[in-house]
Amino acid sequence: xxxxxxxxxxxxxxxxxxxxxxxxxxxxxxxxxxxxxxxxxxxxxxxxxxxxxxxxxxxxxxxxxxxxxxxxxxxxxxxxxxxxxxxxxxxxxxxxxxxxxxxxxxxxxxxxxxxxxxxxxxxxxxxxxxxxxxxxxxxxxxxxxxxxxxxxxxxxxxxxxxxxxxxxxxxxxxxxxxxxxxxxxxxxxxxxxxxxxxxxxxxxxxxxxxxxxxxxxxxxxxxxxxxxxxxxxxxxxxxxxxxxxxxxxxxxxxxxxxxxxxxxxxxxxxxxxxxxxxxxxxxxxxxxxxxxxxxxxxxxxxxxxxxxxxxxxxxxxxxxxxxxxxxxxxxxxxxxxxxxxxxxxxxxxxxxxxxxxxxx
Numbered sequence: 001x002x003x004x005x006x007x008x009x010x011x012x013x014x015x016x017x018x019x020x021x022x023x024x025x026x027x028x029x030x031x032x033x034x035x036x037x038x039x040x041x042x043x044x045x046x047x048x049x050x051x052x053x054x055x056x057x058x059x060x061x062x063x064x065x066x067x068x069x070x071x072x073x074x075x076x077x078x079x080x081x082x083x084x085x086x087x088x089x090x091x092x093x094x095x096x097x098x099x100x101x102x103x104x105x106x107x108x109x110x111x112x113x114x115x116x117x118x119x120x121x122x123x124x125x126x127x128x129x130x131x132x133x134x135x136x137x138x139x140x141x142x143x144x145x146x147x148x149x150x151x152x153x154x155x156x157x158x159x160x161x162x163x164x165x166x167x168x169x170x171x172x173x174x175x176x177x178x179x180x181x182x183x184x185x186x187x188x189x190x191x192x193x194x195x196x197x198x199x200x201x202x203x204x205x206x207x208x209x210x211x212x213x214x215x216x217x218x219x220x221x222x223x224x225x226x227x228x229x230x231x232x233x234x235x236x237x238x239x240x241x242x243x244x245x246x247x248x249x250x251x252x253x254x255x256x257x258x259x260x261x262x263x264x265x266x267x268x269x270x271x272x273x274x275x276x277x278x279x280x281x282x283x284x285x286x287x288x289x290x291x292x293x294x295x296x297x298x299x300x301x302x303x304x305x306x307x308x309x310x311x312x313x314x315x316x317x318x319x320x321x322x323x324x325x326x327x328x329x330x331x332x333x334x335x336x337x338x339x340x341x342x343x344x345x346x347x348x349x350x351x352x353x354x355x356x357x358x359x360x
Contacts, residue, residue: 014049016072021344022046023076024084025106031081031088035103038169039246042239043110043341047169048228054167055225058218093263097252097322101330104247105337112342114240118233125237132241136170140249148180152208158182159212164220169239170246175315181308252330254317260298261314270298271307 022044026037041050050073053066080088091099118125148154158180162173177183188194189205228235256262261270269288272281279290290298302310322330 014046014069016068018044018344019046019049019069019072020076023073023078024080025076026073027077027080028084028088029103030077031085032092032099032103035107035250036166036168036170036246037077038167038171039107039110039243042169042243043107043113044344045110045113047239051167051221051224051228054217055221058214058221096255097326097330098333100250100252100254101333102337104250104252105334105339106341107243107247107250107337108334109338109341110243111240114236114243117236118240124234125240128234128237129241129244132238132243133245134241136242136245136248139171140245148182150182150185150205152204154182155186155205155208156212156215158186159209160216160219161212162186162209162216163213164216167217167220167224169242183308183311251319253322253326254319256314257316257318258313260301261310267310267314270302271310273298274302274305274310275307 022041025040025044029035029037029040038047041047049069053063053069056063056066057070088099118128148158158177161180162176166173177186186205186209189202194202224235261267265286265288269282269286269290272285273279273290273295277285279292279295283289305313
């Protein structure tokens, strides 16, 4: 088996089974709030090949290995989204602490692989890792929502940012849209009811966002590919910091601060109620049956909230004190996730034997 000259020696071979599993984990991660699909690809040691393949396709360079990589990855992602969405959503809603424990372990399981690429520790590696960690800390604790005017340039920029965030580990595109105050506008335009009611209006949103997404993915993937090739150790140190920092928002023992908004159908029902729809219309639209007393309670609690604010409230979590058994099970689950990623990603080089890199 020949060594791919574009990739670091410590990066394992992107075999179809590993890529397929990477796609499955990427799809599962996208179903879990706070977890990024890019993080799973990075933890499995597939990130460099992922960026190279996306960059090739973005430049209309249809290299067979890039086409195969993306196709296999997409197949795994589709299996996860179509076949595992229901159990994944159930696990997050009913046992969030278990889901988060598993993904913390799986995320940290990628640290040894990245460390094999960046070692030995020096000022450049330390700087890159600290910058990556700081970026994730700001995203986890420091971002504040805003509301942008819904214009064509804004939609293009939002599409670029949302799509780019799907490539970067640790950030989800839907969260970016929420922070920009455009989630309801963009996602709402994709719903069948909106397309039927105002096709031209919906296309006026979908097309600019789609253009922005293509531009964002194309520019960022090629920029990252250039950066990874030019400053290999620094860029991987930055990715190491992003990987470790991505667990900051995944503290297992936390639950919804607003239980009424924790389930998507309930969130949609509350948004419709606040918008002035009748309980009967809400039942037909969302399947949620609201009694008179519950309507009064929900309006008293959320009646002065806007749609975007309700979306952000639905993501808000609060910590609770776990039991000793929960702590023990969580640690075991983290260890299992760590070992799982370690086994899937591999610690060896592309020839199977770890090599110590020179400081240069």
